[in-house]
Amino acid sequence: MKTIGLLGGMSWESTVGYYQVMNEEVNARLGGLHSAKIIMHSVDFEPLRQQMLDCDWDTIGEHLAGVARILEQGGADMIVIGTNTMHKVAPQIQAAVSVPVIHIVDATGEEARRAGFLKVGLLGTIFTMEDGFYADRLREQGVDVVVPSAEDRKIVDWVVFNELCKGVLNGDSRSEYLRIIEDMVEHGAQAVILGCTEIGLLVRPGDTAVPMLDTCRIHALKAVDIALT
Incomplete structure (x- = not known):
């Protein structure tokens, strides 16, 4: 089983959903006590929200790219950005890592x-x-x-x-x-x-x-x- 790198916290309310669905689905497919292999980095959303309002997407992309690198270095085989809006900077994040960003x-x-x-x-x-x-x-x-x-x-x-x-x-x-x-x-x-x-x-x-x-x-x-x- 490959390890999912979950970039969460945007917001944490939906990150809970990601974690639950991933684990439930792995267990449904594999049975027993199987669960998903996940490395998660949950960011503080408030500073990012202010940068969104300021249209400072370069700074957002730089920050999230850094988090993606941490996930990759921790053993993630892929990156999942747990939010729709931040896919605006998905190209910047993908450029920062060698593992795929699942869009x-x-x-x-x-x-x-x-x-x-x-x-x-x-x-x-x-x-x-x-x-x-x-x-x-x-x-x-x-x-x-x-x-x-x-x-x-x-x-x-x-x-x-x-x-x-x-x-x-x-x-x-x-x-x-x-x-x-x-x-x-x-x-x-x-x-x-x-x-x-x-x-x-x-x-x-x-x-x-x-x-x-x-x-x-x-x-x-x-x-x-x-x-x-």
């Missing part, structure tokens, strides 16, 4: 195509929804993307950082997310990507008939696939 957009695009979804809605932080690093990479894989309106993007982003990253699950926010999901479906989305790894904590499959692609779970399962090959 969340590639894993999600693969799952969307497997399910036959060629046009999807995208929920996430402002950076994920508005910057080209996410939607453009999906389109390169043949998956078209719909994003919420400008006002709804602000709502989605506010809920992520002011509630979900703090473990707050608000019913009114869930209702707003479901409204936004339905609006994207009206604009042609066949499914919706939960493109922030915390969103799956708030919106679950039973909340709507719209198919949802939970990036935290998809990404974690992809890492297990690679770890067990």
Whole structure:
């Protein structure tokens, strides 16, 4: 079994999900007392959040690249960045290590195509929804993307950082997310990507008939696939 290097803490709420899914899946496949081989480095998110607001992505990339090197030196056979937004600096992180960075957009695009979804809605932080690093990479894989309106993007982003990253699950926010999901479906989305790894904590499959692609779970399962090959 290969060792997964998990770059976590952004936020730690979703990092818990990664750890749980990876271990549950390894045990389901191998049985007994098997669990995933994981090295995790959980960062302090607050300084990174301020750098995000300052659009200081070079500093963020430099910091996370350094963490990835630590994981590799500790024996990681791959790097998993446990967040969607920080894949904006995935090229910088990949350049810093010799082991592969398992890209969340590639894993999600693969799952969307497997399910036959060629046009999807995208929920996430402002950076994920508005910057080209996410939607453009999906389109390169043949998956078209719909994003919420400008006002709804602000709502989605506010809920992520002011509630979900703090473990707050608000019913009114869930209702707003479901409204936004339905609006994207009206604009042609066949499914919706939960493109922030915390969103799956708030919106679950039973909340709507719209198919949802939970990036935290998809990404974690992809890492297990690679770890067990």
